[in-house]
Amino acid sequence: MSNDWLIILYVAFALGAICAIGIASELRRRHFGPAHPEDTVFRCAKCGNVYTDDGDVERSRCSQCGKLNEPMIF
Numbered sequence: 001m002s003n004d005w006l007i008i009l010y011v012a013f014a015l016g017a018i019c020a021i022g023i024a025s026e027l028r029r030r031h032f033g034p035a036h037p038e039d040t041v042f043r044c045a046k047c048g049n050v051y052t053d054d055g056d057v058e059r060s061r062c063s064q065c066g067k068l069n070e071p072m073i074f
Ligand SMILES: [Zn+2]
Pocket: 044, 045, 046, 047, 048, 049, 062, 063, 064, 065, 066, 067
């Protein structure tokens, strides 16, 4: 009888831990999600610098030389 309860408690604890990890990762994803929507990769046509910027901008200024660049399409 006490062995059954130990198994039930062990399973319940394991499930609880899995749920906690899932909730924590979901909260982390939501926390960082809005701050960094799909970043766009840019490559400077002038100096070749590869950098990222927010996905909602059409053109981004190079951090090295200041040239405006089109997003890189893969
Ligand atoms: Zn540049």
